[in-house]
Amino acid sequence: MLSHDELRQRNRKLRAALDEKQLATAADRLSRRLLALDEYRQAKRIAAYFAVNGEIDLSPVIDHALANGKRVFLPNLDRRALRFSPYFHGQKMRVNKFRLPEPDVGDDEMLAPAELDLVLAPLVVFDAERNRIGMGGGYYDRSFEFRKQADISKPTLIGVAHEIQKVDKLVPQAWDVRLDMVLTDEAQYAG
Numbered sequence: 001m002l003s004h005d006e007l008r009q010r011n012r013k014l015r016a017a018l019d020e021k022q023l024a025t026a027a028d029r030l031s032r033r034l035l036a037l038d039e040y041r042q043a044k045r046i047a048a049y050f051a052v053n054g055e056i057d058l059s060p061v062i063d064h065a066l067a068n069g070k071r072v073f074l075p076n077l078d079r080r081a082l083r084f085s086p087y088f089h090g091q092k093m094r095v096n097k098f099r100l101p102e103p104d105v106g107d108d109e110m111l112a113p114a115e116l117d118l119v120l121a122p123l124v125v126f127d128a129e130r131n132r133i134g135m136g137g138g139y140y141d142r143s144f145e146f147r148k149q150a151d152i153s154k155p156t157l158i159g160v161a162h163e164i165q166k167v168d169k170l171v172p173q174a175w176d177v178r179l180d181m182v183l184t185d186e187a188q189y190a191g
Contacts, residue, residue: 004133004173007125011133011165015054015124018162023057026162026185031060033183034120039156043118045111047073047084047155050101055122056160056185062087073111075139076102082143083110098137113143116155121179123159128189130179131170132159144177156180163187 002010018026034040046065051057065072066088073084077096085103094104113119121140125133134140146152159179163186172178182189 008133011124014164018054027057027060029185030056034061039118045071045117047116047119049122056162074103080142082139085110118156121159123161125167126159126161126182127167127170130182131172141175141177147177158183
């Protein structure tokens, strides 16, 4: 069995090998699946991300959400966790220490993770049990650690990925926060 680091490396290469047509088709298929979900339709504050390095593109979802009066938020690094900044078309952006774009807003405009309704989380590896491996920084797990409490079910955590990123089984680590669902360009995995 491959280690988490080996799986992460392998899947990043698989993802990076997808061409523009495959990426566009995957984004379209995923967005159609996502827009049909009650979890999406009922959400007012949605966290998304800008795709890099072959991640599944959420631009169609972001465009639909903004056109339908939903508020979209993108992650901002806050020391060892995340806060979420409002995003709109034409938003002034800055680049963080990982060279990822994030909205250039003041601290008072950012939301804490618990204030969101729906989080669309990127991932590198996942299994059908909704375990995920991210980029390795632990930002999502630290940010949503409060979701491990039995009586807390908000925000809804949906991992989004290409189906090629799925593996048979992951052994979760003690700090991992299990997703409520994983949605891919080909399937849905829910509890």
